[in-house]
Amino acid sequence: MRKRISLLATAAAVAAATLAVAFPADATLAVPKHLGHVRIANHFDLAAGQMPENIALLPDGTANVTFAGSRQIAQIAPGGSTRILATLPAPADGGVKTPALGFPLTTGIVQAPDGSTYALYATGTAELTGLWRLAPGKAPERIAALPANGLPNGLALDPHGNQLYITDSALGTVWAVPLSGGRPTAWSTAPELAASGFLGANGAKVHDGALWVTNLDKGTLVRIPIRPGSRAGVPRVKATGLTGIDDFTFTGRGNEVLATLNAPNKVVLIRPDGTHTTVLDTGDGLQNPTSVALRGKEVYVLNAAYTTAKDPNLLLARMQSHR
Template sequence: MFKKLSISAAAVGALVAAAATVLSPVHASAASAPLSDARIAAHFDLAQGRTPENIALAPDGRAYVTFAKARQIAEVSPEGTVRILATLPEPADGGVHTPALGFPLTVGITRAHDGTLYFLYATGTADLTGVWRMSPGGRPERIAALPADGLPNGLALDARTRTLYVADSVRGIIWKVPTIGGTATAWSTAPALAPNGFLGVNGLKVHNGAVWATNLDRGTVLRIPVRRDGRAGEAQTRADGMPGIDDFAFTGRGDQLLAALDGPNEVALVQGDGSHSTVLTSADGLQSPTSIALHGDTVYVLSAAWNTAEDPNLVLARLAR
C-alpha cells in the first residue's frame, strides 16, 4: 500500500502511456550491488486505473498482479503482455467509505502450487471486503469476510498449514483465514502493527517459522514467530528507519530481503542484522514501488505511481547470487 494521494483528472488525462506497452530493455546506472541490469519491462495505463499493487509469480515467470484502482486481477507474461483475468464488482456506494483511501481496491495476492489465486478486496462495505479466491479458469469468489472498517492489504500463504495471513493496515491486525474459507480470526494485535497516522502493518511473508511484516508508517520490519499451537509469538522489530516501506521479498540468503519503499521511490536491501542500503532508485524507473517478487535471479518490482501520477510500471533487475 501507498502514501495517501489524490490524483486529479487533469493529471490522469495528461498521461499518454499505452496499457502494458512493452519496451526494449532500458538500462539504468543507479542499481547497486547485488542488483544490476535494471530496466523497465512494461508500462501500465494509469487512465484505466492500472496501478499495480501486489504480485505473485508462477514457476514459468508469469506474474499475477492486482491493479488496485481498476479492481482487477491480471496476468503479465515475461514479455510484458497483460491479460485481465477478473474485474471485481464495484460496491453499491462506489467505495467512498473505504477506510483511509475512499475508493475500492484490490490489494494483496498470493498463488498456491495448483495455480489457485488468493487476493484481497477492500471496499468499506460488508458484502465485498475480504479474502477472495479464483481457481485457474474460474471466477473470483469471496471465501472470508473481513471488517468493512478495516483495510486488508498484505497477504501471505502458509502452504504447509493451509493458512492465509492478512494484514489489516487500518486496524493494526494480522488476521488468520483457512484456505478453504470461513471465519477470519485475529492472529496478532501486537502494538507494533498499529498505524501512526495513516497505515500500519502492510506487507506480509511466511519465512522460517514466522510471519514477517512491514509497518508503513513506522518504517519497520517485524518478525512474529508462529508457535507450535499456531498462535502468534511476540512481535520482534528486525529493522527500522525505512518510512514508507511497503511489500518485500526474501532473497534466499537467510533473512536477507528486498523491500519496496513507496515514498522515497527506492528498493532497499535489508540484511539479517537489520542494516539496509539502497539498491534501486527512481533513476531505475521506480515510481512509488509497491511490491517485489523473485524468480531465480530476476527481481520483479511493481510501481504504482501513486506519488508521481506518471508511469506505473514493472521494473526487472538481476540479483547476483
C-alpha cells in the same frame, strides 16, 4: 475512473508529505551494484486505473498482479503481454467508506499450489470486503468476509499450516483464514502492527518459522514467530528507519530482504542485522514501488505511480553477487 485515481493520489500524497520530512526529495545517494541489468519490462495504463499493487509469481514464468485502481487481477506473460483475469464487483456506494482512501482497491495476492489465485479487496462495505479466490475456469468468489472498517492489505500463504495470513493496515491486525475459506481469526493485534497516522501493518511473508510484516507508518520490519498450533508468538522488530516501507521478499540468503519504500521511491536491501542499503531509486525508473518478488536471480518490482502519476510499470533487474 479519473476521480478514483485523483482520490488515490490525494490519499497517497498525505503519506508522502509526512514522509518527505524524513526523506528529502532532493537527496542523492550512490547506489551500490547489488542489482544489474535493470530495465522496465511493462508500462501500464494509469488512466485505466492500472496501478499495480502486489505480485505473485507462477512456476511457468507468468506473474499475477493486482491493479489497485481498477479492482482487477491481471496476468503478465513472460513476453510482456497483459491479460485481465477478473474484475471484482464495484460497491454500490463507490467505496467512499474505504478506510484512508475512499475508493475500492485490490491489494495482496498469492498463488496456491492447486492453481487458485487469492486476492484481497477493500471496499468499506460488509458485502464485498475480504478474501477472494479465483480458481481456474471459475468466476471470482469471496471466501472470507473481513471488517468493512478495515483495510486488508498484505497476504501470505503458510503452506505448512494450510492457512493464509492477512495484514489489516487500518485495524493493526493480522487475520488468519484457512486456505479453504471461512471465518477469519484475529491472529495478532500486537502494538507493532498499529498505524500511527496513515497505514500500519502492510506487507507479509511466511519465512523461517515466522510471519514477517512491515509497518508503513513506523518504517519497521517485524518478525512474529508461528508457534505450535499456528499461534502467534511475541513480535520482534528486526529493522527500523525504513521510511514508507511497503512490500518485501527474501533473497534466499538467510533473513536478507529486498523491500520497497513507496514514497521515497527506493528498493533497499535489508541485512539480517537490520542495516539497509539502497539498491534501486528513481534513476532506475521507480515510480512509487509497491511490491517486489524474486524468481531465481530475477527481481520483479511493481511501480504504482500513486503520487508521481507518471509511469506505472513493471521493472526487472538481476541480483548480483555481493559477498
